[in-house]
Amino acid sequence: MDDKAESRSQQPGTIDPPVRKGWLRRIVIDTEPLGIPDFRRLWLSGIVTAVGSQLATVAVPKQLFDLTGSSAWVGLAGAFAVVPLIVFGLWGGAIADAVDRRKLLLVTNVGVALTSVLLWAQAAVGMNSPWAVLVLLGVQQAFFAVNMPTRSAVLARLVPLRLMPSAQALNTTTFSTSAVFGPLLAGVLLPVLGVSTLFLIDAIALTATLWAVFRLPSMPPLGDSPSRRAGLREVLDGFRYVATRSILLASFLLDIIAMVAGMPRALFPEMAERTFGDPPGGGPALGLLYAAIPLGAALCGLFSGWFMRVQRHGVAIAVSVVAWGVAMVGFGLSGSVWWATAFLAFGGAADMVSMAFRGAMLQAAVTDDMRGRMQGMFTVVVAGGPRVADMLHGAVGASAGAGVAAAGGGVLVVVLTVVAVLFLPAFWRYVAPSGEASGQR
Template sequence: MDDAADSRTQGPETIDPPPVRKGRLRRIVIDTEPLRIADFRRLWLSGIVTAVGSQLATVAVPKQLFDLTGSSAWVGLAGAFAVVPLVVFGLWGGAIADAVDRRKLLMVTNVGVTLTSVLLWAQAAAGMDSPWTVLVLLGVQQAFFAVNMPTRSAVLARLIPLRLMPSAQALNSTTFSVSAVFGPLLAGALLPLVGLSTLYLIDAIALTATLWAVFRLPPMPPLGDDAPTRRAGLREVVDGFRYVATRSILLASFLLDIIAMVAGMPRALFPEMAERTFGDPPGGGPALGLLYAAIPLGAAVCGLFSGWFMRVQRHGVAIAVSVATWGIAMIGFGLSGSVWWAVAFLAFGGAADMVSMAFRGAMLQAAVTDEMRGRMQGMFTVVVVGGPRVADMLHGAVGASIGAGAAAAGGGALVVLLTVVAVLFLPAFWRYMAPKDGEPAQR
């Protein structure tokens, strides 16, 4: 497999036609054709390393805060220090990604994320014992990450053909899901052996893999006649919102994701249900870990058998059905009296979410012009990050009032109802067909 020429800036790499996929198994296992493109292959392989490293840091930050303070309130404060930069810089970062060379922006933000990981290691190794230092460094790191994430997503359409986008999204989502399952387990195993500070150091070292992959990318300057004068200010961010408002396909895509995550994400109820419904002891037990691992596990298994994604042309139908399926799975979870049934329903929901995520990502790449792609990915980042956190607040309050199981099941029912209403009011989304390479996307 030869590397792509460094001079390419305008579009996805041309690849030879793939060999015919024969046999039933090859038609359902994950489609690896995007990995034949060298630039994407390097980004994906580096993403495996950095995803596991980031999960180590995800465990290390709350563990250090609790060790320093003995208070879960400080651990909760980390959520605010993370989500605010993600929202603010996610929106602004998308505008920046549309105004500058995306390769250079990826280099700058990846260096920033790496340096903050090094500083987190340094403060832990030096025994500074300052929770505020940890929180500030976390906030700075999340600001860099918030700019990096929409930029990295916007790069995809410049690397691979649109017909391969569902497969590329499935590959990326599977990597994330697998790391979400095994990363925390690895962190728990390493923590007593190497100490907390070393988790930060491993994360920093892992991030160098992405730096190498980004360095090998071709230049990606902004496209369009207005590219030389394009800016990245508040006006451009507002233009992104106006752009979404005029395109029912994008509006429905964001709306359905908000419905699924805000009304139907029950993770705030896991601790209560693990103890009071499934019999965990007060200090914690295996049921809690199983509940947290179930959704990413289901997504990972679905990703490994996502070869059929390429044959689906009605992306709108696929998204709507998978979101409704997520809601049905959450109804089953809420009504479960056995932890194993609960895990099964959560895993089933995770598989449905993987389908929704892959086709929403493909739709977002296909239905957006390149000069707006960064801003749309920035909004996508905010929805993905903010939705589950709003759900935590809502499910926690409702669960305290009517019970955790009823809150989870009711949220799932609400997802199904709101999905039907959304499709009825936005029928163009239901009719949306995946465009072929070179064809204009529906709006």
């Protein structure tokens, strides 16, 4: 090996591109980013922790309902979760831009693991306090809200720009698959092991992430400044940064449009019972509706090899958001649960495309000193948008009917997306930058 080749092989975040031969490898998910050891460890640990987190996602509402017998307490868990996600998601992004991201990941992962241990302990000893569950949930979500943008911002230090869509597809596929099978596994384990053991499994699974993060290299802020702040001013700087860049503004705007106007999950219980014939206590239609979107996203992720050949990321995002809106129109007009499931799965596939290219755009079109804050805003949109959609769809569905609310939301997504692209044409023209490493941007 000559000196130049040896030097390039030792550069962090770069790998020699293998030749992808054959039509099948051009279609199935691109695994080239897994050739990067640090990314591979994070991704493998993410599989374990994603399933564990889904177990906890089922265990919290189950325990609250068992303790209180009231769905109102279960709904209250949403407020205890979303408020820390919004507050600490924005602040956490600023912190991720100011400190060593590896150290921050270690601290927040330990925090998430400890709260899982405490959730297990309170259930195991029979504390029987719904407030204890809610407070621990809120604390855990605060740690998670700082961890999530930090983990996303780390990718640009590990993965070359050209592989970013593939890396995003791998991560999104893992999340979507866990969203399908995690709750199913929880349903099987609950009657055998009980609620407390699900919390314990989640805590144990988090140790995989701690190991992967511990193996990462140090990731201090780039630049000449020896120290940075992470206060309100820095958070506001992130908003000003987005406001002056139409590409980023359009990316966030289209995501808000898709999630707020077009996410009909609050209508699933009513449509499952009144449209698709489930019994009052629940039935298979409800399960199909909840599983359809992540299932579609997971299937799309498995056949995402073509992502690497797409350079017009703005076009890919806009088209996929329109496709999401069309899918929601079809869902609202469906008279059969199988058609409804098919449309939701198609919508999940479109959302997968949008998330992969949006994530790649947020890594490539942003300087490193702003990546944490941009990922923090992304966390807020992803976490808060569906909650707002629940309120809006619920209100419209109660007055105009669930089918009308779902279909009307889909139409609104299409119209607003076209308007947004017309007013922000730079987004439509955006082409992904070429290049190997992105760590110095």
